[in-house]
Amino acid sequence: MNFRFQNLLGAPYRGGNAVISGNSLLISPVGNRVSVTDLIKLETVTLPCESSSNISRIAVSPDGSFLLTLDENNRCQFVNLRRRIVLHRMLFKKPVSAIKFSPDGALIAIGVGKLLQIWRSPGFRKEFFPFQLIRTFADCDASVTALDWSPDSNYVLAGSKDTAIKMSSYALVSCTLHQVLLRRFRITHNLSLDGVLDYLNSKKMTEAGPIDLIDDDNSDVEEGIDKQTRGKMGYDLPGSMPNRGRPVIRTKCLRIAPTGRCWAAATTEGVLVYSIDESFIFDPTDLDMDVTPEAVDDALAEDQPQRALLLSLRLNEDTLIKKCIVSVKPVDIKAVALSIPFKYLQRLIEAFADLLESCPHLEFILRWCEELCKVHGHSIQQNSRSLIPALRSLQKSITRLHQDLADTCSSNEYLLRYLCSTGSKN
Template sequence: MIEVIHCLLYLPMSSVQVLLRRFQITRNLSLDGVLDFLNSKNMTDAGPLDLIDDEDSDVEDGIDQQTRGSLGHGLPGSMANRGRPIARTKCVKFAPTGRSFAAATTDGVLLYSVDESFIFDPTDLDIDVTPEKVEEALAENQQQRALVLSLRLNEDSLIKKCIFAVDPSNVRAICSSVPFKYLQRLIDAFADLLESCPHLEFILLWAQELCKVDGSYIQQNSRTLLPALKSLQKSITKLHQDLADTCSSNEYMLKYLSSAGTKS
């Protein structure tokens, strides 16, 4: 029978197991256990024909028993190589988001995900969507158009350049004009920038205004946006932890200097 990854639902205080889904790990027919149904001519009442030993025959696997000793195959404790290697799944690990998992199999490492990632959006591309058009829009101070074009191209460097080109007073207006289908890509850019750029207040302003403007949509589609939101939360949490000690020490130092100045 086919070797698959079985997803089982375990019920507390019960031995009941429910098969949720089966994933085929390989289509390599040189491995055993790939086909759902074996060819009827290879099946017998005792099972697959390849797995049945013929004790009455002196010829096994194309090699005569008398010649096996001279070839070194008749040593005590040795076994003949019968059949093909069997397809197996050695280990399964799930991502922290719960939306993807990896399986180590005899056919290699397989990755499964419910999220559809893309490098560019072919449905929105046309002859006018180019990096040159993005640069032209920035030169003409068309910040909203430049950002949308960069999101359609899905070029990381262009997206970040367009983010920094927006004036802080226009952030809210730009956020309200971003199409919903590009929110995940924009949030991913915010999470990456918080880990690498020094303009923390500006990026946090972007994230805050985006949540205010599109909060209802984000809440309704939280399952789809969950990976991007978790990345943003992780970046903000790490940033808070890094700055907490520095801010606290500065606060106590300012209080000390203020009190020392009043006493003198």
């Protein structure tokens, strides 16, 4: 696709995040007000609602009815976006770094310092205090920087800014339905990054605590602390050590896939993708310099189908796996099936399901399936949940093949009967 610049709309941008509502409205803060740009009509409107200071964060409800704005003075406004009026106001005690509506619009996740708070969305209700705090999670090691909800609104993903407050940086997954912390994901083990340590050095201990754990955020205005930079971390502090330009680990953005089965995090070390679908996981620890397509071809040339099949499964190349399956002699199928580890069964069964739809050697593939089930029947039964998708695909292929063969045999039978009856009459 070829994209090109079309038009310049809106007013000067002064910071804050921009969001898109309904695939047609671009909403962005402009100073202490909010600008709404219609991307279809190419029109820009500035909302009449004003904040006491520049707006730093905004969030829009999934249906596009409400707008939540937060300014630099921690003042929050809940705006009816369609009528362009302020419905509710609220003041937070600490700076808010991230906000996000849940997909169902009933909850709002807000990052307040190191805390992750879950609030009930006010909506159109007329109450004395419409904002209701449901739960506060204090599991982040530093200020929350990114938030995202699961498609079912049951889980919220929170990434925090962690320099040297703790030994490592994590992304936190919290369950708002049961109100518990489910799991921590460590996003780096790179000790060359600033703030990533496995053991504390007692030599850097001072009266105020470890020198590397002293916060140097811009919010600190004490003399000496506010002058610290990453190049000169220990400004005016005795016994401090400079950063020497090392990058700081950060989680800048989090997004969960619409299916809810994988999510991605943009960090200092790159984009990290987590998934619960094992078929999409690439495990480089199972590879070495000898595992190559050329090694598979060499094994087949040396009449070693067992080794060739194992190498192709480790490479996870579909064409190589099918090539090795077909190259096995019928008398060697049972011996080769015995050598297949359980972790490769799912990939092998998926290959059988594809071959049954395109390969002419039907009896050969069905014999492969029979021997594999006989050899690994107990393992398949014990781990049926993880193998259900592959087994269902194989069952569908076999059922479809059986129906096609049944129709062909029936037509041939009727044709033979007709030929026999006409021959006897003559």
